[in-house]
Amino acid sequence: MYLELEAIFNREGAAKDFDYSFPLADELIASDVHVSGSVFKKTGIVTLKAEAAYLLSAECAKCGAPIRRTETVPVEHVLIGQAETEEEEDDYDESYIVLDDLRLDLDELVGEDIFLAMPYRFLCKEDCKGLCPQCGADLNAGPCACKPATDPRWDALKDLF
Ligand SMILES: [Zn+2]
Ligand SMILES: [Zn+2]
Structure with a gap:
């Protein structure tokens, strides 16, 4: 107009x-x-x-x-x-x-x-909360069954002890 x-x-x-x-x-x-x-x-x-x-x-x-x-x-x-x-x-x-x-x-x-x-x-x-990067579940609906991803660098440290 x-x-x-x-x-x-x-x-x-x-x-x-x-x-x-x-x-x-x-x-x-x-x-x-x-x-x-x-x-x-x-x-x-x-x-x-x-x-x-x-x-x-x-x-x-x-x-x-x-x-x-x-x-x-x-x-x-x-x-x-x-x-x-x-x-x-x-x-x-x-x-x-x-x-x-x-x-x-x-x-x-x-x-x-x-x-x-x-x-x-x-x-x-x-x-x-977005989607779980591993299983794709909608995290707004609650936590999914996936374990939190572990950082391989920490695994290496664990082996030292
Ligand atoms: Zn959203
Ligand atoms: Zn998941």
């Missing part, structure tokens, strides 16, 4: 709400992305404040269990209507978005924020 922002930039106190969904192609995203929030101008500053939600579909990096849960990502940026000079543009914080024509491609911005917020791997739970 494109947001036309001229009316917001031109008037103190102006606001525009939005609430919509769009498809974002990615193997980890199993639903449309739902976005709700607003753009508003307050004390001369135009701010975008929104929340994006989608259904995550992934596998636990340790035990391989399927993970399906709703992820929410905050999307917050100060919007700048065209920078006056290039030096000025360098001064802006990374979260600032400089618009060239007071038009914002919201889908693209939300997509970028979602991918930035994605961890490089997912776990089914913080303390997932």
